[in-house]
Amino acid sequence: MSERYSRQILFSGIGEKGQHTLGEKHVLLIGAGALGSANAELLVRAGVGKLTIVDRDYVEESNLQRQQLYTEKDVEQKLPKAAAAKKHLEEINSDTEVKVHVIDATAQSLQPLVPDVDLIMDATDNFETRLILNDLSHKYNIPWIFGACVGSFGMSYTIIPGKTPCLNCLLRTIPLQGMTCETSGIIGPAVQMTVAYQSAEALKILTENRGALRETFVSFDLWSGQFQSIKTGRSKKEDCLTCGTAASYPFLQPENSTKTAVLCGRETVQVRPPNPVDLELERLGRDFSAMGYEVKANPYLVSAQKDAERIVVFKDGRALVHGTKDIVHAKSVYQRLMG
Missing domain, CATH: 3.40.50.720 (NAD(P)-binding Rossmann-like Domain)
Known part of the structure; x- marks a missing residue:
């Protein structure tokens, strides 16, 4: 040995x-x-x-x-x-x-x-x-x-x-x-x-x-x-x-994985969790702000941007990752920010 x-x-x-x-x-x-x-x-x-x-x-x-x-x-x-x-x-x-x-x-x-x-x-x-x-x-x-x-x-x-x-x-x-x-x-x-x-x-x-x-x-x-x-x-x-x-x-099963789709005519990928959730948007906005994102919010969504990265998250957990058509990258951004 x-x-x-x-x-x-x-x-x-x-x-x-x-x-x-x-x-x-x-x-x-x-x-x-x-x-x-x-x-x-x-x-x-x-x-x-x-x-x-x-x-x-x-x-x-x-x-x-x-x-x-x-x-x-x-x-x-x-x-x-x-x-x-x-x-x-x-x-x-x-x-x-x-x-x-x-x-x-x-x-x-x-x-x-x-x-x-x-x-x-x-x-x-x-x-x-x-x-x-x-x-x-x-x-x-x-x-x-x-x-x-x-x-x-x-x-x-x-x-x-x-x-x-x-x-x-x-x-x-x-x-x-x-x-x-x-x-x-x-x-x-x-x-x-x-x-x-x-x-x-x-x-x-x-x-x-x-x-x-x-x-x-x-x-x-x-x-x-x-x-x-x-x-x-x-x-x-x-x-x-x-x-x-x-x-x-x-x-x-494929139906239980996170759903992604490139939006037609846009450099944007929509990401949906396997099941709808009920997010606390105010808290999510605070978390994004703490990470250095510029945050805009209303009762329906939170928009967060830092440099070229922009993500819009809706109350049911659905998100739009802007500035990309790369589904793998968009999913990575979503999981990195949303857990």
């Missing part, structure tokens, strides 16, 4: 057998931003056999404060995050096979990538994609690890099909949605702590130490010093459409 992993092998929870097993495993990582780049680096340094990364974005200067894998040169070259991650990860450990896909993570694009993986890692920034991962995990019986962070707050949960409640179940009992990094900012330590919880669970699964897995939903606020570890057993619902007795995997 390589000297590279000698200190990890000395850890009784892994040992030589665990290290060998880890080197045969394949992880699918969705997202190469803050959580994604840090998880990717930890897994590659640990010696995972194969890592597949999916991300649709490119490296920007504002990423460097918390996305530890990237450099100013990546920003100058406007490299896709997945491509930049591959470059740096292969310099860290050439023994790990790193494959990347610069694509939007949808039910259609992800489904072909899932069947031969041992673990799915969540490093996304929106719940639509996470619910797709949740369905894929259960359809193909592959564990996945949820993680999210914003401000000084973070949370993580490990989902094992057939054993734990799924994300769809948890959303009924634990308030998970709300702030985004765009509206509330984020500090690096919140990223690192979330990644620590995620990657530790990943190592347990990948070295086949499932008996050591944490069985609680963890959340914390590093700024206030608060910490919660919530038992989730009672959250599991028999009627859940993802993990229940009559599972139908609703988030893999």
